[in-house]
Amino acid sequence: MTNEEIKAKISALIPEAEFAENKQFTDAVIPAEKIHDLCKTLKELPETSFDYLFCQSGLDLNNQLMVVYHMTSSVHHHSLVLKVRTSDRENPNFDTVSDIWQTAEYHEREVFDLFGIRFNNHPDLRRIFLDEKWEGYPLRKDYKDEINIIER
Secondary structure, three states: OHHHHHHHHHHOOOOOOOOEEOOEEEEEEEOHHHOOOOOOOOHHOOOOOOOOEEEEEEEEEOOOOEEEEEEOOOOOOOEEEEEEEEOOOOOOOOEEEOOOOOOOHHHHHHHHHHHOEEEOOOOOOOOOOOOOOOOOOOOOOOOEEEOEEEOO
16 A cells, blocks of 8 residues: 555544654554554554554653554555654553554553553553662653753
8 A cells, every 4th residue: 555545544544633744654643542443453454454563652742742653564565653642741541552463562661661651451561671669751851860860
């Protein structure tokens, strides 16, 4: 599928999707409550067959936290970037996609550890890099570390 065909397919499934200009990938912002169902559909549809989540990362945009999903189809050789965002910095959470792509289990643990974003229904959501006693989320822009004098 071309980027335009992928965009049309996503628009048919999620009319409120917002698309950004990106020459390499189709890039869409999806309502957070629809990410799991959309990912499951895009993996299972024979014409899209997004069978590999190769990157999942967090972003702090000051007023919002975002999770970015990069996926590709090993069958059709097309790629897609999906994004979800929240303004809730106190209790940011999205649905897990680890039941769709097993690689997401570790990606989501990393995002949780460094940004504090929780993933609903994740099978093992705990810190992956930092000690369990660590306080705060070091990749957030408002993170302060008084001991090491790190401020963002």
